Amino acid sequence: MQSPTIPTFPTSLFPPKTLLFSSKTQSFPSKSSLLAQSCHLFRPEMASLSGFIVRSQTGTSSSGEKGFSTLSEYMGKGGIDVGDELVVLCDHIQYACKRIAALVASPFNSSLSKQSNFAGGDSGSGRDAPKPLDIVSNEIILSSLKNSGKVAVMASEEDDAPVWINDDGPFVVVTDPLDGSRNIDASIPTGTIFGIYRRLVELDHLPQEEKATLNSLQSGAKLVAAGYVLYSSATILCTSFGSGTHAFTLDHSTGDFIQTHIDIKIPPRGQIYSVNDARYFDWPEGLRQYIDTVRQGKGRYPKKYSARYICSLVADFHRTLLYGGVAMNPRDHLRLVYEANPLSFLVEQAGGRGSDGKSRILSMQPVKLHQRLPLFLGSLEDIEELESYGDVQQKVNPGYEV
Numbered sequence: 380m381q382s383p384t385i386p387t388f389p390t391s392l393f394p395p396k397t398l399l400f401s402s403k404t405q406s407f408p409s410k411s412s413l414l415a416q417s418c419h420l421f422r423p424e425m426a427s428l429s430g431f432i433v434r435s436q437t438g439t440s441s442s443g444e445k446g447f448s449t450l451s452e453y454m455g456k457g458g459i460d461v462g463d464e465l466v467v468l469c470d471h472i473q474y475a476c477k478r479i480a481a482l483v484a485s486p487f488n489s490s491l492s493k494q495s496n497f498a499g500g501d502s503g504s505g506r507d508a509p510k511p512l513d514i515v516s517n518e519i520i521l522s523s524l525k526n527s528g529k530v531a532v533m534a535s536e537e538d539d540a541p542v543w544i545n546d547d548g549p550f551v552v553v554t555d556p557l558d559g560s561r562n563i564d565a566s567i568p569t570g571t572i573f574g575i576y577r578r579l580v581e582l583d584h585l586p587q588e589e590k591a592t593l594n595s596l597q598s599g600a601k602l603v604a605a606g607y608v609l610y611s612s613a614t615i616l617c618t619s620f621g622s623g624t625h626a627f628t629l630d631h632s633t634g635d636f637i638q639t640h641i642d643i644k645i646p647p648r649g650q651i652y653s654v655n656d657a658r659y660f661d662w663p664e665g666l667r668q669y670i671d672t673v674r675q676g677k678g679r680y681p682k683k684y685s686a687r688y689i690c691s692l693v694a695d696f697h698r699t700l701l702y703g704g705v706a707m708n709p710r711d712h713l714r715l716v717y718e719a720n721p722l723s724f725l726v727e728q729a730g731g732r733g734s735d736g737k738s739r740i741l742s743m744q745p746v747k748l749h750q751r752l753p754l755f756l757g758s759l760e761d762i763e764e765l766e767s768y769g770d771v772q773q774k775v776n777p778g779y780e781v
């Protein structure tokens with residue numbers, strides 16, 4: 380019998396860090412040391428030091444050769460050239476997300492959530508009580524945006540009000556730093572979502588608080604770029620600068636995000652619906668009919684649909700982008716500014732649609748920072764069929780316990 384061939388992999392340029400924290404540390408490290416440690420795992424200079432690009436049959440590297448490029452190469456002058464300022468900003472965002480990736484994979488997460496200074500409670504704005512990792516992720520993103528020098532204001536799902544950072548910053552960043560964190564103890568995928576707008580210079584004369592809010596309430600149609608990072612079996616950064624949607628997978632051996640999904644096109648029709656269907660009896664008649672119809676294969680597409688629901692928006696969206704179908708949350712739960720707009724931008728750039736069940740998300744004018752809405756994202760034909768049922772927005776929203 381022949382012995383199996385053992386595949387060989389390129390040797391890591393950096394020694395693996397098997398211990399995140401010193402073995403002498405018996406007690407759980409403080410929040411500040413956890414931040415410092417996760418910072419140590421990936422340094423921005425690692426990407427430029429790595430010097431190797433995975434070659435493949437598709438994609439073009441910055442040198443014009445066939446092969447995959449890194450996210451930085453893709454954005455830069457040898458790629459689509461989004462401009463130096465945006466490259467600097469996105470390099471800082473990807474750096475922050477690498478730190479969050481290390482954090483969500485840390486063995487100390489559950490201890491962190493038990494620290495008393497993180498005790499939750501409703502923040503008073505009608506939003507869910509923030510969880511510890513949400514807060515730490517928020518701080519990681521804020522500090523990276525500050526360090527970039529390119530951001531005027533950051534509006535985060537975790538903060539009651541936007542944070543004014545820098546009068547001269549050309550960009551506005553909206554973000555949900557760690558979506559799906561309610562699943563974290565079970566190691567279910569989570570994600571970071573972000574959107575980037577230009578600072579509205581015509582508002583520069585206004586008081587800081589007012590211009591911070593108005594800059595953050597821009598319509599999704601004005602997005603310059605958007606993206607998400609999925610923290611799962613692989614860490615995947617999916618982004619669009621308005622010329623298609625592309626995904627990059629983190630190579631843990633080098634610290635680079637390598638282009639793995641070039642110009643994603645969502646299938647015009649999928650065969651999967653993604654929804655928390657324990658809420659079936661709170662749904663309106665139109666939505667019940669739609670789901671009953673497609674699961675029986677009696678819709679416009681004569682195949683029986685399957686259900687998939689992770690309850691982690693980024694993960695459910697990522698699968699939908701690749702396989703097609705609809706990812707939805709029909710109740711007023713997800714946020715227009717931090718979630719619906721960036722993900723609608725990405726799905727539209729991939730040929731799909733983002734809707735509240737009636738209208739195109741990107742055409743809406745946000746009126747409140749933490750505005751919630753029903754959200755339907757997915758394949759063009761599936762969303763059109765769903766909308767044709769008219770009555771698909773869940774009005775009953777009792778506040779579910781899990």
Ligand SMILES: O=P(O)(O)OC[C@H]1O[C@](O)(COP(=O)(O)O)[C@@H](O)[C@@H]1O
Pocket residue numbers: 507558559560561655690691692693708710712779781
């Ligand atoms: O409870 P539902 O309606 O299924 O909502 C689940 C959705 O809520 C989220 O967990 C986001 O809500 P939170 O920001 O409150 O955690 C999404 O990741 C997920 O898609």
